Amino acid sequence: MEFETVINLEIHVVLSTRSKLFCGCSTAFGAEPNSNCCPVCLGLPGALPVLNRRAVELALTAALALDSSVQEECCFDRKNYYRPDLPKAYRVSQYDRPLALGGSLEVDFPDGARRIGLERLHLEEEAGRLIHAGDPIMNSTYFLVDYNRAGIPLLGIVTAPELRSGEEARLFLEALCSLLRHTGVSDVKMEQGSLRCDANISLKQPGCREKGVKTAVKNMNSFRAVELALNYEARRQAEIMERGGKMVQRICCWDEVRKVAVPLRGKEGSSGYRHLPDPDLPPLRLEQSFIEALKNKLPGLPPRSRRRQQ
């Protein structure tokens, strides 16, 4: 039986700023562990964040290049959860009032060019880094923590569920990276972690309006891994549906060595993060003249032929 595959991507790219999102610490890659930290990005009591203007400019540049609608006022929220790489036990992000809504990117697919819609663009701060001893991650027995990355500015880009295969997801990512590099928003070096991509994938009967049961796939570290992981997951779901089995919502981690998607845990809803407005960061109001000035500085879009080659 043929099923329709429905995929959307949640992408995070590191913005090309010299300093972090809310403090003056350097964002340089490869520095001595825990050398680019200060009371603000370590969340010490009394330290107050100051928003990095350059990060806002770069995020807006991406929004304008992707025809996304920049919101006059956006807000910062605390996404609360505990992990050892998160010194504040929350991460500043934008929840219900992001920087920009909608937008699209035209991508050349094997069966012709198509516009893939975007749901939103938002600013977020990066967590620190856990360096696991052992590979794959599931076999590690301990980890080390490096806070140099904590507080580096990220741009979150969430696509509409309009991608239909692993190959389309890869081609979309390649086109997006080309655009972000061309506009100077990010250097999008996947191997240095400056672009990360999670995906949600479900299958449904052709023409059926009911949504399928989603799997979230994480830990895809290259364009090729995105394609392989999503094709793997589509095949797995198709086999279950053909048998008449019951689908359950789940989160998987792509195992690059074994080329399988391994289930991690049941999916928590966004309510699990208790998003709360950040009392230290006032709403960000953007002047129309500020947006216009950035619009005028936008370079032309990268040539389509170049987008195809990458």
Ligand SMILES: [Zn+2]
């Ligand atoms: Zn800092």
